[in-house]
Amino acid sequence: MKHEYITVAHSEIHSFIQNKYKDGFNYLLDITAIDYTEYIDTHEEEYSVIYIIRHKDFKLHVVIKTYLPTLEIDSITDIFSGANWLEREVYDQYGVIFTNHPNLRRVLNHREFVGHPLRKSYPITKGQLLYETDDLVDEMNNRLLSKEVVCSLEDGSFSECNKDLMFLNLGPSHPASHGTIRTYVALDGETIEAAVSEIGYLHRGFEKSCENHTYNQIVPYTDRLNYCSAISNNIAFVKTVEDMLGVTLSERAQAIRVMLLELSRVEDHIVCLAAVLVDMGGLTNYWYMYNPREDIYDLLSKLTGARLTNSFMRVGGMANDLYDGFDEDLKEVIKKVQYGVNETLKLIKHNKIFHDRTQNVGVISAEDAINASMTGPNLRASGVSFDMRKDTPYYGYEKYEFDVIVGSVGDVYDRVMVRYAEIDESIKIIEQVMQNLPEGDVNIKDASITLPTKEAAYTTIEGAMNQFKLIYEGVKVPAKEYYGSLEATNGELGFFIVSDGSGTPYKVKVKAPSFTAMSAYPQMVEGSQLADAILTLGSLNIIAGEMDR
């Protein structure tokens, strides 16, 4: 599939994207910027902004690039609501001003931060202390004004027209908000009138760290993006790098990757479902759901050496082949997973409390979900059948029999049930993979990409040099800009990588599914009850590591 890379003049960007939108490119993937100040060859300007949009048949994406003569550009928030936070992030990290943006403020770094950390001139270790957290009052006031809940008086203050509002701060230090998500709500009784979210409490500088490590050293960092399903992040990253290198993996490696992708999808959905039912007060589900996950952990620690952060993938293959007897262990684990899923379904399938608490709660329509750039199970729950495993197959997904699970309403119930059904579909795929696993090598035989065998490294001079070069300098990736993605557990997880031909990426940008899901969250909960807001957050399966990066 040939994807387009277009360069557009800086003054025409808004009208160009507007026309693209009319042509059916109605799904915004990501916005980011590139700082070319230290790039090997000179570009037109020192800064450029990148827009990645997808066609509504979900098969084709376009990468639009525009160079910035001045650090200002028109905002496209009037076309895509999902652009709001993405543009705020570019402003935060690079200092690009988006004119006509409704709320241009920092989103990941704290408010006392000075400078723009992803610029090449910013030293990586220069930390800045924060003494007092943002109170979000001005953002809340603007939100209330835009919803016409309050009126502004002549002296610049606000009056609550005819409502008695109570302001409440949810999080960040609360298990229901994952310890990292803060939502500030204005309550009228028990109903949320307005909500503003603040994120960035787990912003660990992934993208800046990538610019200082070789490609294989980044794999452990990707583990900690979505820490509930580490292997799928590994695969998403190394797949993008392999596409840039233009190499194809062996049949066996592709099949093992599919199997591990689906296994990590199962374990991620298990955590999400266990947690969302705890948010509802159903602690029993947690005990029944969590034990199969422990069994998956045992299997993965036997295979990779780690329970949670596996770091199993390498550019051009993986760390090891499957061990002898993996097949039987996997069958046992799958039995236990199915048992756990069935037990929890028994508890909730005909449970009136569960149905009343989840149905028609936290609804988001298909149009709104697409416009807000939602993806994965959350988008499918709204009734959009976008699944990259079907739309743009990779690793031979087209050979496997499985269904795309689609919801109808887009409420919490749909999001929970879509995940339950996806566990079954993933198990189907795993069984098909294991039935006819091809024989062969898992690593490609290319001395410039994969490490030599230990025997060669210790006994021959070529092997020793090869090992030394690859470890010290990293895999040399040809100079280009490339966007690659796959269907991870939370949806489309993409990496936009700019390479300058060396063993270290010049820039890496993660298109994180949780980030855009979270940006739609405040609008989703407005008008619902406070307790439902907690459920909605749980059902979106926001993983802070991936959202804040």
Added chain:
Amino acid sequence: MELNNPNLPSDTVIVTKLDEAIGWARESSLWPMIFGTACCAIEFMSAAASRYDISRFGAEVVRFSPRQADLMIVAGTITYKQAPILKQIYDQMSEPKWVVSMGACACSGGFYDNYCTLQGIDEIIPVDMYVGGCPPRPEALLDALLCIQKDLRTNKYNFDRHKDFKGLLDEA
């Protein structure tokens, strides 16, 4: 002091030291305040789930209210943005209190040596027990708990142990 000795008559008066009795009561009823932010919090969930079952050690009542807790477990990366919140919650906990720093990020910043990660929570609050690992296995967390309990049993609890501590966020 072996209260579980079956040979003890049921209506006996036991003579002991007050410190011993208080230490014994404290060690068997630690209530954790889990400050979980990232991957380590998932491992804490494992420690709380049925296989590892932290309640075997009397530390089950996970209260997310600092007022009711006496053992703070910091599980996960603490960024500069999160630091004031951690400090505030630590200050809200009443004495006696202990702090376990779980995982490489909380202990030292881990491999996030960059502009937004606090290089160890001991820069802002005092820490009693460090657990290494990224993330540590649940057994490692349980081990830290047992170490703190052992300290309490041998009544090493010293009210003034962090009196001179000065963190980055403390008033100069």
